[in-house]
Amino acid sequence: MASPNPIVFTAPGLGPDMSIEVFKQIFHVNSMVLKIHSEYFRNYLDSPDKAPAGSVSGAFRYEWVTLVDEDGKxxxxxAKEKVSRLIQPESQAKPFKDDKDEQVNAFKIILEASHSLPINIKDARELCMITELADFYRMLPVMSNALNGVFYNNPKFISTIREDCATLLEAAYKLKNKALFKECFVHVMGPWSNPS
Structure with missing residues (x-):
C-alpha cells in the first residue's frame, strides 16, 4: 500500500503546509483542515513542547512521523523533532505487530473524510480500525458524517453489516452514527419470528 510518492490533500485556497509520514507513506495536508476537524491536532500542532512552526526545516510548517508504541501493538x-530528541536512531524503527498497509489506508480514509472526499470502506474490520483512529485523533464527528455516503455508494459494505452487526454496533455507538446503529441493532435483535 505505501508508496514512495506522497499523497497530497488540498483545500480550496490552502496548499499543503504539513507532512505526515504514516509508516512509509507520506501525506501532504493543510494543517488548518486538521485543526478544524481534529481536537488532537488543534491541541498538539502548536503545543509549547514543539519547535516553533517556522523553525522546522524544509518546505513544510509541520513534519510529523509515526511513533510505534513500546509493545509494538x-x-x-x-512531531519529527520530538522523535529525534527522544529516540536514538538505531532503536527508532520498532517493529509494528499489525498490518501497516491497513493502518495507512485507515488513516488515508480519515484524511479523505476531513477533506470532504468520498470514502470507501470494504468491511467491518476496516471500519472498526478507522473508528479507533478517529477516536484517538478526535475526529469522530467528521468520520460519522462521511460514513453516511458509504451506505448509499457501497452495497458490498452494507452486505457485511448482518454478519458483523455486534462488532459494528460498538463502532456505530462511538461514531454516533444513527443509520449504522439502527441497522446493526435490527440485526443484533434477530428476526421477529425468532429473536436472539
Missing part, C-alpha cells in the same frame, strides 16, 4: 503521530 499501537502507534501514533508525533
Amino acid at each position: 499501537g502507534w501514533c503521530l508525533t
Whole structure:
C-alpha cells in the first residue's frame, strides 16, 4: 500500500503546509483542515513542547512521523523533532505487530473524510480500525458524517453489516452514527419470528 510518492490533500485556497509520514507513506495536508476537524491536532500542532512552526526545516510548517508504541501493538503521530530528541536512531524503527498497509489506508480514509472526499470502506474490520483512529485523533464527528455516503455508494459494505452487526454496533455507538446503529441493532435483535 505505501508508496514512495506522497499523497497530497488540498483545500480550496490552502496548499499543503504539513507532512505526515504514516509508516512509509507520506501525506501532504493543510494543517488548518486538521485543526478544524481534529481536537488532537488543534491541541498538539502548536503545543509549547514543539519547535516553533517556522523553525522546522524544509518546505513544510509541520513534519510529523509515526511513533510505534513500546509493545509494538499501537502507534501514533508525533512531531519529527520530538522523535529525534527522544529516540536514538538505531532503536527508532520498532517493529509494528499489525498490518501497516491497513493502518495507512485507515488513516488515508480519515484524511479523505476531513477533506470532504468520498470514502470507501470494504468491511467491518476496516471500519472498526478507522473508528479507533478517529477516536484517538478526535475526529469522530467528521468520520460519522462521511460514513453516511458509504451506505448509499457501497452495497458490498452494507452486505457485511448482518454478519458483523455486534462488532459494528460498538463502532456505530462511538461514531454516533444513527443509520449504522439502527441497522446493526435490527440485526443484533434477530428476526421477529425468532429473536436472539
